[in-house]
Amino acid sequence: MTRLKFKSFATRLSVYTIVFTIIIFTLIMVIFYTYSRERMIKHAVSHTHSLLNNMATQIENKLNTVEDAVVNCEWIVKENLSKPDSLYRILTSLVETNDLIVGSSIAFESDYYPEKDKYFMVYAFRENDNVKHKILGGKEYDYFCMDWYQIPKLLGKNYWSEPYYDRGGGNMMMTTFSYPLFDRHGKLFAIFTADISLEHFTTLVEHLEPYKSSYSVLLSRYGYYLTHYKKEKIMNETIFSEALETGSVETEDIARNMISGHTGTIRFNNEGEDSFIFYTSVPGVGWSLGNICPADVILDDLYSTSRNIIILFIIGAVLLFVSTFNVIKKLTVPLENFTDSVRRISAGDFNSELPEIKSHDEMCTLYDSFAQMQVSLAKYMKELKVTTQKKERIESELNIARKIQMGMLPVLSEEVINGSSVSLYAVLQPAKEVGGDLYNYYIDNNKLYFIIGDVSGKGVPASLLMAITCSSFRMLVPRVHSPQEIVKDLNRMACESNKSNIFTTLVVGVLDTATGELTLCNAGHNKPFLLESSGKISVISVQQNIPIGIFEDYDYKQESICIDRGTTIFLYTDGVTEAENEINQLYGEKRLKEVLEKNKNQSPYDLINAVLISLAYYKNGLEANDDLTMLAINYKNSIKND
Amino acid sequence: MRYHVLSIVLLLFFENIAAQKIIFTPQWTAQSQFAGYYAALKLGYYKEEGLDVEILYPAISENPYQLLENGKSNIITLNLDQALAYKANGGDLLNVMQTSHLNSLILVSHTPIKEFSVLKKKKIAVWNYLSDYILELIKSKYNLDVQWIKFNGGVNIFLSKAVDVCLVSSFNEFNKLSECGFDISKNNMLKLSDCGYDLPEEGVYVSEKYYEDNKVLVDSFVKASIRGWLWVRQNREEALAIVWDEIKRNKVATNKYHERNMLDEILRLQNYKNSNPLQFKLNVKEFENAKMKLFMPKAIGMAIKYGEFVK
Numbered sequence: 001m002t003r004l005k006f007k008s009f010a011t012r013l014s015v016y017t018i019v020f021t022i023i024i025f026t027l028i029m030v031i032f033y034t035y036s037r038e039r040m041i042k043h044a045v046s047h048t049h050s051l052l053n054n055m056a057t058q059i060e061n062k063l064n065t066v067e068d069a070v071v072n073c074e075w076i077v078k079e080n081l082s083k084p085d086s087l088y089r090i091l092t093s094l095v096e097t098n099d100l101i102v103g104s105s106i107a108f109e110s111d112y113y114p115e116k117d118k119y120f121m122v123y124a125f126r127e128n129d130n131v132k133h134k135i136l137g138g139k140e141y142d143y144f145c146m147d148w149y150q151i152p153k154l155l156g157k158n159y160w161s162e163p164y165y166d167r168g169g170g171n172m173m174m175t176t177f178s179y180p181l182f183d184r185h186g187k188l189f190a191i192f193t194a195d196i197s198l199e200h201f202t203t204l205v206e207h208l209e210p211y212k213s214s215y216s217v218l219l220s221r222y223g224y225y226l227t228h229y230k231k232e233k234i235m236n237e238t239i240f241s242e243a244l245e246t247g248s249v250e251t252e253d254i255a256r257n258m259i260s261g262h263t264g265t266i267r268f269n270n271e272g273e274d275s276f277i278f279y280t281s282v283p284g285v286g287w288s289l290g291n292i293c294p295a296d297v298i299l300d301d302l303y304s305t306s307r308n309i310i311i312l313f314i315i316g317a318v319l320l321f322v323s324t325f326n327v328i329k330k331l332t333v334p335l336e337n338f339t340d341s342v343r344r345i346s347a348g349d350f351n352s353e354l355p356e357i358k359s360h361d362e363m364c365t366l367y368d369s370f371a372q373m374q375v376s377l378a379k380y381m382k383e384l385k386v387t388t389q390k391k392e393r394i395e396s397e398l399n400i401a402r403k404i405q406m407g408m409l410p411v412l413s414e415e416v417i418n419g420s421s422v423s424l425y426a427v428l429q430p431a432k433e434v435g436g437d438l439y440n441y442y443i444d445n446n447k448l449y450f451i452i453g454d455v456s457g458k459g460v461p462a463s464l465l466m467a468i469t470c471s472s473f474r475m476l477v478p479r480v481h482s483p484q485e486i487v488k489d490l491n492r493m494a495c496e497s498n499k500s501n502i503f504t505t506l507v508v509g510v511l512d513t514a515t516g517e518l519t520l521c522n523a524g525h526n527k528p529f530l531l532e533s534s535g536k537i538s539v540i541s542v543q544q545n546i547p548i549g550i551f552e553d554y555d556y557k558q559e560s561i562c563i564d565r566g567t568t569i570f571l572y573t574d575g576v577t578e579a580e581n582e583i584n585q586l587y588g589e590k591r592l593k594e595v596l597e598k599n600k601n602q603s604p605y606d607l608i609n610a611v612l613i614s615l616a617y618y619k620n621g622l623e624a625n626d627d628l629t630m631l632a633i634n635y636k637n638s639i640k641n642d
Numbered sequence: 643m644r645y646h647v648l649s650i651v652l653l654l655f656f657e658n659i660a661a662q663k664i665i666f667t668p669q670w671t672a673q674s675q676f677a678g679y680y681a682a683l684k685l686g687y688y689k690e691e692g693l694d695v696e697i698l699y700p701a702i703s704e705n706p707y708q709l710l711e712n713g714k715s716n717i718i719t720l721n722l723d724q725a726l727a728y729k730a731n732g733g734d735l736l737n738v739m740q741t742s743h744l745n746s747l748i749l750v751s752h753t754p755i756k757e758f759s760v761l762k763k764k765k766i767a768v769w770n771y772l773s774d775y776i777l778e779l780i781k782s783k784y785n786l787d788v789q790w791i792k793f794n795g796g797v798n799i800f801l802s803k804a805v806d807v808c809l810v811s812s813f814n815e816f817n818k819l820s821e822c823g824f825d826i827s828k829n830n831m832l833k834l835s836d837c838g839y840d841l842p843e844e845g846v847y848v849s850e851k852y853y854e855d856n857k858v859l860v861d862s863f864v865k866a867s868i869r870g871w872l873w874v875r876q877n878r879e880e881a882l883a884i885v886w887d888e889i890k891r892n893k894v895a896t897n898k899y900h901e902r903n904m905l906d907e908i909l910r911l912q913n914y915k916n917s918n919p920l921q922f923k924l925n926v927k928e929f930e931n932a933k934m935k936l937f938m939p940k941a942i943g944m945a946i947k948y949g950e951f952v953k
Contacts, residue, residue: 142703145770145794147802154765154791154804162798165895222801222822237897241821245899259823 010328018321025313036302044298045265048210048278048291055208056282056289059201063285069098070179070194084113088133091124095131102126103195107143112189149191152178160285163198163220173198202227214293221286223259258288334363350378398433405434405463408470421513422448425604426631435627436462437573438470442477446514449477452631453506454573465502483508483521484558494549503549521558523548531600533566568634575628579615587618604632661694662859667706667715671699672892674905677881682870684884691862702794705771721843722932727776730943736853737952739846739864740924743914746812747834754829758784764806767791767799813907841932868922924952
């Protein structure tokens with residue numbers, strides 16, 4: 001995934017701000033939309049159902065007036081049964097006094113009046129604002145088989161017929177209220193009816209439009225459309241036939257709910273349009289009243305409000321982005337100037353002028369910090385310059401001292417004495433510019449005098465004592481021939497001038513090249529190794545004395561051994577065995593002995609170099625923490641006297 | 643040019659003179675049940691046979707036989723059981739064409755029915771145009787102890803539960819029940835054909851007298867009607883459009899979904915044992931079977947001869 005790369009702080013901060021704002025806005029919009037939608041739907045349900053209930057009550061009340069009118073005439077009819085030809089007067093009066101009733105009849109049971117025909121039905125009806133009457137019934141009008149007569153007769157109770165078209169009465173949609181009349185024995189003798197036009201109701205329902213683009217339907221007891229904005233559906237289709245034709249299970253469920261007399265609201269797909277249907281029943285007559293409204297219409301206000309909010313937000317977001325970008329850009333101008341200043345300061349221009357800050361905010365604090373840093377840097381650099389100069393001078397002096405110190409040591413090459421009976425090689429590596437290690441040798445007739453030592457401490461003090469010890473050795477050897485006397489004298493001199501309690505470990509030895517006698521006096525120094533010609537490697541265990549510079553009167557002892565030709569004496573300071581690796585482990589005598597073992601037949605030069613290589617490998621680049629000195633003496637051939 | 647005009651005028655004159663007027667009465671109001679006749683009329687098949695056919699629908703309480711009897715109609719349609727009943731009762735009827743070879747009658751009930759025996763004491767709604775005679779024939783033939791309730795049509799009498807059981811046809815009222823939201827369970831319906839009452843239904847009838855006097859006309863009517871039905875079978879959507887025009891003209895309350903289903907079922911009922919070509923004549927086997935299923939062994943109706951009834 002590619003990360004966005006912004007070229008400026010202002011762009012990044014502006015983008016972050018706008019993204020965060022969009023997220024917050026989206027969340028708020030979702031909550032607002034969800035909450036508002038529920039509220040609007042609830043309101044629509046409440047509002048539409050209120051209108052539907054009012055309408056249903058209105059229809060029911062009007063139907064009740066018809067029922068009441070018929071029922072109230074029952075006693076008059078029964079009073080006048082003996083005068084069948086005058087019954088029309090009751091019916092005429094009923095029609096005249098009830099606007100809704102367009103016709104009324106009393107249809108008698110077969111052969112009720114012996115003097116009349118099998119059929120006898122008195123009928124009064126409205127025609128051109130007049131109420132007329134006639135006698136009906138016969139093979140052409142076999143009312144015994146008609147729903148309005150037969151169903152209430154069989155049920156034995158009032159019955160509102162399914163609406164029907166009255167073809168002869170001006171193509172009106174009508175329904176008939178049938179009221180069975182029973183004699184004193186409970187036997188049915190006639191059906192009393194009132195026909196009413198549904199025009200009034202259908203007009204009312206058609207005009208019921210709670211929302212623009214919504215439409216209302218009135219369904220009969222068995223689901224026939226009595227009103228519908230598609231006129232061809234009226235009395236021709238049922239809500240079930242529509243559901244069956246379209247295969248819509250939703251519509252079928254709605255139809256069953258409505259026909260069952262339920263009240264409710266269902267969201268459904270109405271011919272491809274997401275819609276709501278609100279429905280309620282018209283009790284008594286078994287009709288159902290519904291209003292179908294596209295969901296978009298109900299939520300239109302919400303949609304337009306949401307749309308406006310989103311448009312305003314987009315405009316606001318753009319303005320926010322632009323203004324945020326500009327403000328941040330303006331606020332960060334001093335930062336850019338600071339950057340330039342810092343760049344100049346880092347280039348060495350400590351007096352570079354800082355950008356002017358007029359505000360008293362974080363920028364002002366930053367300015368103060370920069371100014372303070374600038375002053376501190378200038379001061380520090382000045383001090384550093386002085387210090388560096390001092391250091392350079394000291395380093396120069398130390399270099400000179402190093403050269404002088406090194407100059408005091410014999411040249412690092414193999415020395416051949418009296419016809420190459422002895423060869424030797426030594427190396428001294430101070431840990432600092434100057435060190436406290438020392439070695440030296442002196443040849444007098446057949447004898448090789450040598451010394452190796454380590455002044456305690458490092459640096460200049462140790463180097464001075466090393467210089468004294470070295471020059472004292474060379475001064476003492478011509479007149480003092482015993483190593484123990486040399487050490488005693490060196491100790492005395494060290495103690496006399498030792499105000500700083502510095503001590504020195506050393507080994508002073510003399511090898512008689514004619515006899516192979518080796519005399520050593522060890523003043524607290526590392527024991528030398530003896531690499532014999534036979535291949536044996538051993539530590540020369542002469543008596544150990546204390547280092548010099550501690551007790552002036554100490555009686556130093558020496559011991560002598562005799563070595564064979566081909567034997568190499570290896571002397572070293574503790575800088576060799578105490579060299580450390582990365583994990584602070586010491587190099588140690590054991591490791592040194594192993595190297596010597598491997599290189600025992602080498603010349604002093606190669607032997608020392610082998611140890612140096614082993615040490616370098618062991619330290620793996622770490623700096624030495626102590627001076628390091630090695631001296632190897634190989635006793636080779638017989639000595640020829642001069 | 644003058645001769646051409648004269649020729650056309652004379653042709654039209656003689657054509658009108660030659661076209662014989664026939665009044666045809668189907669059993670019910672305009673619907674898909676009579677699609678073949680509408681097609682023959684609309685497509686000019688009758689005209690091609692030299693017939694001027696007028697369709698006269700019966701009033702809601704009228705039986706087509708009444709119209710035939712009183713001379714208001716020349717050719718009618720009737721169900722075979724009705725026709726045989728009229729014939730057995732001395733009626734003047736001849737079957738000249740049989741359009742339906744299968745029985746469509748179904749009893750639907752508010753309670754489960756598996757056989758005729760459960761109909762005991764039940765109120766059964768039957769169409770008003772069925773004569774008392776045929777109802778009594780069925781009652782006695784199948785030993786039914788029921789109360790026939792005659793009604794004009796529709797399904798309201800059944801849906802209002804004014805009756806226990808209702809006789810419906812598979813092509814009309816049966817579908818209408820579904821369209822009124824009535825769930826028809828298989829346990830609550832009984833096909834009469836499953837109980838042995840497997841009589842063919844609709845046929846075309848004329849009086850014997852009319853047939854003797856207008857044999858050619860009747861044959862032409864039958865020929866054109868068969869052409870009409872065959873065309874309908876091949877062109878259902880166009881046929882439905884013709885039916886719909888007729889329905890609108892007669893202001894009949896119905897819908898296209900209902901009419902489409904009705905036409906499909908009517909065409910199914912015409913297909914006798916998948917015969918090819920389709921048979922539009924009542925065969926002897928069907929005729930004898932109908933008598934056996936309708937009349938008691940010694941009833942007068944059993945004496946009706948095939949040749950006397952079918953032409």
